[in-house]
Amino acid sequence: MSSRKILLRPEYSHPSSLWPSKELVISEPKNLGFYLPEEIGIKPALGNEILEWTREFQDNFLEKPDSFHQRPRWKDQFDRFQWYDAGWDITYALRDSFPSTQIIPRFSQFVFSINERRENFGKQPLCLPGDEREGYVSIKECRE
Secondary structure (H helix, E strand, O other): OOOOEEEEOOOOOOOOOEEEOHHHOOOOOOOOOOOOHHHHOOOHHHHHHHHHHHHHHHHHEEEOOOOOOOOOEEOOOOOHHHHHHHHHHHHHHHHHHOOOOEEEEOOHHHOOOHHHHHHHOOOOOEEOOOOOOOOOEEOOOOOO
């Protein structure tokens, strides 16, 4: 099994959202701490799409709430669901470009709440200890 992986995960001050395994790097990075698309062999058109998608994140994402049920906050006029769909388009394009590499999307936490993501995987939503809710599991009891 190949250990070749690329995580697609935005992070503040990271210009490309690309986190490749070392064996995918084809040229030394121009900056310490991150890789640009061309440094791992991504074609210019897809590379520009990734950089634009990341720039949209940097310009429009506001914060993750301290809550299990609230969604992360974005600027009011920005369509976070269109951004999310574009992230999946990039994921599929990367999978086509790197067929022997595992492409791991890590951006849903910037669009959906923790409980939305849990329920999407068939898990019970979370609640805090002492906040008894029917159908929820307390984080004290959660061992998943």
